[in-house]
Amino acid sequence: MHYIIFLASLLLLTACGAPDNAAIRFGLAAAPVNLDPRQATDAASSRINRLLYRGLVDFDAALRPVPDLADWRVRDALELEYELTLRPDRPDFHHQRPLTAHDVKATYDWILHAENASPLRGNLQIIREIEIVDNNTLIFKLNKADLLFPTRLTVGIVPHDLHDHRFTRHPIGNGEFEFIQWQEDNRLTLRRRHDGQLVTFYEVKDPVVRSLKLIHAELDLIQNDLSPELVTWLSQQKSVKVETRTGSNFAYLGFNLQDPLTQQLTVRRAIAHAIDREAIIKYVMGNAADLAHGLLPPHHWAGQTVNHYEYNPELARQLLASIDKSMPLMLSYKTSNNPFRVRLASVIQQQLEAVGLTVSLQTYDWGTFYGDIKQGRFQMFSLAWIGIKTPDIFRYAFHSEAQPPNGANRGRFVDPIVDQFIEQAEQAQELETQANLYRQLQTYLHEQLPYIPLWYEDHILVYNKRLHGYSLAADGNYDGLKTATLITPSH
Numbered sequence: 229m230h231y232i233i234f235l236a237s238l239l240l241l242t243a244c245g246a247p248d249n250a251a252i253r254f255g256l257a258a259a260p261v262n263l264d265p266r267q268a269t270d271a272a273s274s275r276i277n278r279l280l281y282r283g284l285v286d287f288d289a290a291l292r293p294v295p296d297l298a299d300w301r302v303r304d305a306l307e308l309e310y311e312l313t314l315r316p317d318r319p320d321f322h323h324q325r326p327l328t329a330h331d332v333k334a335t336y337d338w339i340l341h342a343e344n345a346s347p348l349r350g351n352l353q354i355i356r357e358i359e360i361v362d363n364n365t366l367i368f369k370l371n372k373a374d375l376l377f378p379t380r381l382t383v384g385i386v387p388h389d390l391h392d393h394r395f396t397r398h399p400i401g402n403g404e405f406e407f408i409q410w411q412e413d414n415r416l417t418l419r420r421r422h423d424g425q426l427v428t429f430y431e432v433k434d435p436v437v438r439s440l441k442l443i444h445a446e447l448d449l450i451q452n453d454l455s456p457e458l459v460t461w462l463s464q465q466k467s468v469k470v471e472t473r474t475g476s477n478f479a480y481l482g483f484n485l486q487d488p489l490t491q492q493l494t495v496r497r498a499i500a501h502a503i504d505r506e507a508i509i510k511y512v513m514g515n516a517a518d519l520a521h522g523l524l525p526p527h528h529w530a531g532q533t534v535n536h537y538e539y540n541p542e543l544a545r546q547l548l549a550s551i552d553k554s555m556p557l558m559l560s561y562k563t564s565n566n567p568f569r570v571r572l573a574s575v576i577q578q579q580l581e582a583v584g585l586t587v588s589l590q591t592y593d594w595g596t597f598y599g600d601i602k603q604g605r606f607q608m609f610s611l612a613w614i615g616i617k618t619p620d621i622f623r624y625a626f627h628s629e630a631q632p633p634n635g636a637n638r639g640r641f642v643d644p645i646v647d648q649f650i651e652q653a654e655q656a657q658e659l660e661t662q663a664n665l666y667r668q669l670q671t672y673l674h675e676q677l678p679y680i681p682l683w684y685e686d687h688i689l690v691y692n693k694r695l696h697g698y699s700l701a702a703d704g705n706y707d708g709l710k711t712a713t714l715i716t717p718s719h
Contacts, residue, residue: 312368406421473689484608487607
């Protein structure tokens, strides 16, 4: 009852100027950080960039690579050369210039230049050379054969003629949406090219305020980052609809493996046994998640089901008791200041302290938190991998050569066995051989625990009655905006 009274009182405080009723108004928990597809890695930026830019390759519902801007073929028996042919129906860039092979080459060359410090570079270093044949055709020459090379070609293409353009804040692509403005209050407006429909993204960090703005008709939809109580309350409101879908986003605990405490496998195993994930999913998350065993879900063609670390606080205490007594069992745990993330982290904090770890919970705004993670300024953190589709994620996240800025091995994990598994899988000549190697790698990673798997969170969409045609995607992307429309509700 107190919770509902709190919501009702806040409802009176949400009005903050007249909203743009001509635009689809999308409430975000965190604004995008970077709208340059060669640099962006955060979830909001990646999802919005899918609307602004097109890549050479995309994925179908079964996570198989399919042509987007280009078709491809292998040119040689050694599978070291791929010919890419741009499709004739590809759209022009937003500044009215045709996209050519020169733009493709320039985009990938920029990523591969070490001085640009692109986080995507590590995943593309297999490219030895890119040769332009003509405006529609180019050849990617590889250092070694790679069965999954087309799946690496999903980066949005940027125009090569805008050398000094600041794509991070003023994106120019050839996607279905074009950039209009990004205001100082983090309101980002895009326009759908085929019909002029506007979409404005509003950063509303507090989920209660975000929900009330939706009820108050200041927003048209919100997606994810909602507590179970809010979802229950929203489902009872006649002015909005709630939809859910099983997700594939992988939530985990990450560790700094150069830290004297968290580099110890015994400590990480103790933490894994100290966390009651099933209770958190049931009582804190309202059963809106499934237990995770690894980055790839079990239904993925290279997925692996392994026995998870059962909740066993007594075993956790025994493991911690074996640690060098001169080392204080004190742990710093970082997360974003999103209220629901703080709540989840607080429960994990309590469970860890129950087995003898002193945990300092540190919460930050998204930009500061994410910056610290990329820079390695943490002992332990919680985060999620969004929209994983291919097993090359293992090189990007765990290979010793993928430490920032060359990849996302943010914990500085170095293990020759992991490197060997990754390299053998990449060199495999049969898909099933490759899948088996990746499964063995996942089993080994589960033993070494550079990450502790938590859960795959469900996706939750809440929208008002004037929004129609938005479909919730399995990976939580915003592609539903390509078909969404506004109608005036009947009275």
